[in-house]
Amino acid sequence: MYSLTLTKDERDAISWVGYRYWHGDSFRRCLVMAEWGMNDEEWDDESEITFTFSEEQANELFNHLMEDGLACFSVNFCRKLADFWYSL
Numbered sequence: 001m002y003s004l005t006l007t008k009d010e011r012d013a014i015s016w017v018g019y020r021y022w023h024g025d026s027f028r029r030c031l032v033m034a035e036w037g038m039n040d041e042e043w044d045d046e047s048e049i050t051f052t053f054s055e056e057q058a059n060e061l062f063n064h065l066m067e068d069g070l071a072c073f074s075v076n077f078c079r080k081l082a083d084f085w086y087s088l
Contacts, residue, residue, distance in 0.1 A: 002058045002084070008045070023065050
């Protein structure tokens with residue numbers, strides 16, 4: 001299993017991207033599906049949230065992310081996602 005911890009600001013960036021790119025709403029759906037039963041209140045919580053994935057799920061998720069280009073994410077957030085992907 002692999003894990004990715006996201007801050008409230010990082011989750012807000014995903015929400016802001018929304019329908020514009022895959023790494024908005026579709027990324028959020030993948031994260032929420034990784035944590036069955038997560039609701040909007042939990043997503044909007046101020047604390048960090050750690051999402052867990054199987055290797056297959058993580059590879060599929062990040063293949064989509066890398067194809068999409070991660071527009072509108074900060075350099076630090078992109079680096080964090082790339083570091084996670086390279087750790088697989």
